[in-house]
Amino acid sequence: MLTGGNIADCTAGATLLERLPDCDILHADKGYDANQLRRQVEDKGVMPNIPPKANRKWKNCFSPFLYRNRNAIERMFCRLKDFRRVATRYDRNAVNYLATVCLAATVSYWL
Numbered sequence: 001m002l003t004g005g006n007i008a009d010c011t012a013g014a015t016l017l018e019r020l021p022d023c024d025i026l027h028a029d030k031g032y033d034a035n036q037l038r039r040q041v042e043d044k045g046v047m048p049n050i051p052p053k054a055n056r057k058w059k060n061c062f063s064p065f066l067y068r069n070r071n072a073i074e075r076m077f078c079r080l081k082d083f084r085r086v087a088t089r090y091d092r093n094a095v096n097y098l099a100t101v102c103l104a105a106t107v108s109y110w111l
Contacts, residue, residue: 002094010034017041025049027070033060079108 003012009031017040020026026041028050038060041048049066052059081087083104091097 010037013037080104
């Protein structure tokens with residue numbers, strides 16, 4: 001799902017959670033730490049493992065040990081952002097941008 005650069009992560013989170021496959025634990029970053037998203041995840045029977053924001057008064061349950069597995073996803077995005085065209089999103093059309101991301105992923109993981 002492609003959103004604008006000025007759109008917060010949690011606004012698109014509800015739409016993304018509708019496509020959530022069967023899993024036990026959901027790892028997400030601090031951008032998705034909202035009560036509404038946590039409830040939506042818990043309603044699906046999944047445990048959210050989201051680090052609490054610094055300004056949160058009540059800190060939710062969070063396991064740093066389980067959160068370590070999430071770094072593989074971060075490394076994948078960093079590898080894709082090595083391609084300047086992907087990082088800065090020169091393409092205006094979402095279909096062209098998806099093609100650029102697919103091409104960058106193919107080159108970075110094939111070579």
